Structure formats: structure tokens, C-alpha cells
Amino acid sequence: MNDNTEKDYIKRINKVIDYIEKNLDKELSLGLLSKKACYSPFHFHRLFKFITNESTNEFINRKRIEKIAAILLVGTNESITELAFRYGFSSGNSFSRAFKKFYGLSPTVFKSKNKISKIGVASKPIEKYICQIDNSLNWIKMHGQISIKKLSEMPLIGMTHIGKLDKIGDSYEKLVNWMANKDLLNVPNLKAVTVYHDNPKVTDPSKVRLSTCFTVSRNIQVESPVKKVLIKKGYYAVGAFEIAPDFFSKAWDNMCVWVLENGYEFEDGHYFELYHNDHRTHPQQKFIVDICIPIKKPNTKISHSSKNTERPNNDNLIHCGKHIEEGDILKDYQKLRTCIRGLRTHLKKTYPIDYKIGSIYQGHINFSYFPFTPIELKNQKLKIVIILNHVKMRFEICLAGQNRHIQKEYWNIFKDSDWNKYHIPYNLEGFSIVEHILMERPNFNNPHTLYQHLETEVMTFTKDVMEALDV
8 A cells, every 4th residue: 555545545534533523413324424435335344444443333333432421421411311312322221231331331320420520530428529629629720720712713734643642742743744844833823732532531542532733824735644623613611721741631620620610511522722832841841731621602691681661760770771771871880880889898898707708790781790608508519699680670689509510409409399488490591599589679879778678688588598408
């Protein structure tokens, strides 16, 4: 086999592999895949196994099982049977047999053993779980900074690497040599990028597939084994780190915890590392790197912001709700911010020790809110949230979870009980577990009296919730 023929084979098979990975929930017949590669089914089948050391059926089944395992690791509302049908298995039983053959245990046991940490650590009592989550978040605070960003499309050129992660340097060296021959290294803002196509926690190390890449600013003609890779635009959790090589796994694990703890959902897409330096030139041999995890579009809405025709009838905020609907808002919005800040300051001065008071969220024109949570509830990963609804012109309060997992757990507890002192939402579209209207049409003329009255209502709600939870 000459060199050009081998490169062409690899290029076509890589194209098929990319297609398979993006369409695991669709029918993937030998006929369809062979057409993608422009070979006969017989020739394609033999060539695929020669290059990947797996038949097409073996490869597809493995990728589907690993996909479901990765979903089970972070938790899902779908049942195991639903996941099995979605990813092409004929029944839940056939999937369970295949899964057990692959991992040595049933998907149910795998889920129970690996779920609560979201990153592959066995379930623990709630106290140990909370301690572990806190440790993860504290590690993030010490070693990195995470933000949610909407990234633009990122064109790359790269090479496929299969196998142990400590050998990716060889792939980068080959790519650098190829780029040097093409005079592509002396460009501004050139960045190295590692794109992961497999999850090392569910894929055998010898079969983990990734792409070693560099950013490109223009359309470049490539030939196998070099390929084009396109990271799609979208929302990402981006963690900025300065870490030694041994800390990459820990950074990824704790990033996943952070995403879930902050109520975001993972999205199918490219998980990648973007490097800002050559670690060999760093005084401590550290990488300056962004770890990027695709997430679904953040939902900034809460269930307290629907419109209402009622209007407050006091002070110069009388028409604020109408102004918000009509767009004449800036001046009135500033007054509402002053009011919510005043309430927060009042509560902070009155309860400086036993309550944790968070910052005011002001990212939506229809409402402002801040958490005001007793230590006992915070230790249970719960929080009390005080909301000023700008449109309905009223103060509201709710019990919320610090992440979607906690919210669902406690919402089910209240929903399945006969406790009915306050309203329990019918679904989990917002972030409320229990919610209540503190005051309709507040009188803003006397802030001191207003804050005292709200304080009384807040403390009553908090006391009732804590008694219900026996905290």
C-alpha cells in the first residue's frame, strides 16, 4: 500500500467515524456508511476493521454504550429503557446484556455506583456528598475561574490521536512538522487545541479518540492525515486555569461538578482544551489553558415574571409595571434597584451571623432577587430567595435548590407530602421548590416600615419551611 493510498483510506474512514459519532441516535446501516466513504459495503467493512481494529457493528455498539454510560454519569430524567431505545437497541434487556458484557455490571448498578458526584465517584451519604461538592468548588476557586461564554465558530486543522493521553505530544509534533512545511506556524494568535471525542471515564484508554489541533484564520487545504475540525458556535462553560499536567483530570472533574451545581445542562458538542502558552517555557512547567464544556442555552427566566394588569398606586413608582411593558423603563428600574438594595441592607444588618446573604441578581428587566438563607438550609444545599417582581409589582419569596438535582429532590419531597402551607409549583420550569407572595402592591413611601413588614413575612416563611424539613 503506497503512502497516498493509505492517507486516502484514513481520510475516508475518519469522515465516517465523525458521522457515526454525530448520529448515534439514528439508523447506521453498513450500506449508508459505505456510501459515505464511497466504497462498496464489502470493501468498506474490511477497510474499517483494518484501520480501527473493530468491525462497524462493534464500533457503533461500543460508541452507543459509552454514550449512554456518559449520560448516566451526570444523571438524566430518561429511564435506562428510554435511553436504550433512543440509541438503537431493540429492547431494554438487550441493552442491559450488552452493557454488562462491556462494563461487567448492569446499567442500573453502574448508575447507582457512579451517579452522585456526576464524575464517576460512588454514591455517598448526603453529608459526605455535600462535603465533596464543596471541596470541588473550593478547588475551582483556588485554581481557576469559570464563566459562561457564547463562543463563535472556531475553525481548526488537526490530526486524530487514538490511545493513551500521555502520548498526544507525538501527534502534536507530527502536526507541527506538517504546518512548518506549509509555513503555517508564523501566524498571529496561533493556539493549540485538544478536542475530545470520547469520555476517558467510560472509554477504554486504548480506544480514546481525540484530535490534536491548531487554530486557523483562513481556509487551508489539507491532506490526510491532517484534517479540518470545526468547533460550532454556542454556549460553553469556560474554565481558565494555570495548572501542571497532573491536574488536568481534576480540573475536568471539578468543572463538571461546577456546571451541574450551577444549574446548567450539558450539550452534545466538542469538549476541548485551548492552550495559551507552551508549558515548557513556563517557570513551573504549567499550562495556561481554557477548558471548555458545551452547555445548553442558559435559561434566565423564572416563573415569577409573567405580566399582570394590576398597577401599584403609590409614590412615583405607580406606573412602573406599565412602563416596563411599554419600554419606558430606565428611570423606574433604577428606583426598583434602590428598593431591593435597601431591603437587602436592612436584612444584612439585622441578621449578620446566622444568615448568608448573596448578591442582588439584576440581569433581567422584569425582576430582581437575592438569596437570604439560614446556615442550616445552606448546609442542605438549599436557599431562600427574595424576589421583587417589577411587572406584577409585588414581593415574592421561594425555597430553591443550589442546583437542579437538589431542586428536583426536595420538590418531590414536598409534592408527595400533604404539606400545603404554601404553594408548590406544578412543574420544575422555574427554580422554585416552594413559593409564596410576600406583599402585593407594596407602599414605597415609607421604606423603613416596608422593610420591617417584609422582614416579618420573610422570617415566617423561613421558619415554616425549616419546620417542615425538620431542620
